[in-house]
Amino acid sequence: MTDELQRKVNHAIRLIQIAAPKNKPIEVSYSGGKDSDVILELAKMAGVNFRAIYKNTTIDPPGTIKHCQDNGVEILQPKKSFLKLIEQKGVPTRRARFCCEKLKEYKVLDDSIQGIRRSESVARAERYDEDDPIICRIYGSKKNHCNVCLPILSWTDEDVAEFIAERGIKCHPLYYDENGTFHPERRLGCIGCPLKSDAGRADFKAYPKLFRQVVKAECVWWSNHPNSATVKKFGSPYGLLAHDLFFKSYQDWQTVDNGLFGRMDWKSTLEKYFGIDL
Numbered sequence: 001m002t003d004e005l006q007r008k009v010n011h012a013i014r015l016i017q018i019a020a021p022k023n024k025p026i027e028v029s030y031s032g033g034k035d036s037d038v039i040l041e042l043a044k045m046a047g048v049n050f051r052a053i054y055k056n057t058t059i060d061p062p063g064t065i066k067h068c069q070d071n072g073v074e075i076l077q078p079k080k081s082f083l084k085l086i087e088q089k090g091v092p093t094r095r096a097r098f099c100c101e102k103l104k105e106y107k108v109l110d111d112s113i114q115g116i117r118r119s120e121s122v123a124r125a126e127r128y129d130e131d132d133p134i135i136c137r138i139y140g141s142k143k144n145h146c147n148v149c150l151p152i153l154s155w156t157d158e159d160v161a162e163f164i165a166e167r168g169i170k171c172h173p174l175y176y177d178e179n180g181t182f183h184p185e186r187r188l189g190c191i192g193c194p195l196k197s198d199a200g201r202a203d204f205k206a207y208p209k210l211f212r213q214v215v216k217a218e219c220v221w222w223s224n225h226p227n228s229a230t231v232k233k234f235g236s237p238y239g240l241l242a243h244d245l246f247f248k249s250y251q252d253w254q255t256v257d258n259g260l261f262g263r264m265d266w267k268s269t270l271e272k273y274f275g276i277d278l
Helices: 003-019 034-046 064-070 082-089 098-103 122-127 157-167 201-206 208-223 229-234 237-246 250-257 266-274
Strands: 026-030 050-055 074-076 111-113 134-139 141-149
Touching: 003 034, 003 111, 003 134, 003 141, 003 157, 026 034, 034 050, 034 111, 034 157, 064 074, 082 098, 082 208, 201 208, 201 237, 201 266, 208 237, 208 266, 229 237, 237 250, 237 266
Parallel strands: 026 050, 026 111, 050 074, 111 141
Antiparallel strands: 134 141
């Protein structure tokens, strides 16, 4: 281990020891990703009382539940699955991500350790201050707050890869290619997340059966909201899904929808693109 990484490891361990309450456990917020494996190992090295907790989103990649079980992580089930939430609220979008709040961004314990890193994105670098690795996070109201320790906030992908190799940590199978080579640049997350650069299209192409279930759930929401502005605006649940997946604005979608040959058959378009029958 390089001297620089050893310094970061020592600093992370000290932060965890400072953040951990004396008479009750601290939560290790575990997602199944490589950063979660790192903070779990650091919590063990710190010798603190902790509970590693995975909040099942019901749409994480295959192998995630088993990876959690293999690491002795406690699995919490949601009150409603992702598909049930779609039936009630419609498909989440970049601007309306109720799924995060309902499925993973909720408080369990008063104190937690999270594997957030500033190098993951420009937005995170701007949001988190490297000099403030212990923050207070509010969940709904000020009374419902959690003290959050961010021990690897300044770590790079290279730091993570080196630490994982040094400690002999076995990560989620999706981090490895067919030759068994570890790829720290890969990121796990909810299948079809609208925040991804392609709005989730590649995920749904890889898991078309899940996309079919999403469409089915969206149709339930659609049939239960016949008078909503969205229903009147898009004409069909397939048109709405096409808008969310392929277009940056309603105007762009509308231009294609009102083409020279009449309104688009969005159901057929989705079937051809994802290779499924809807």
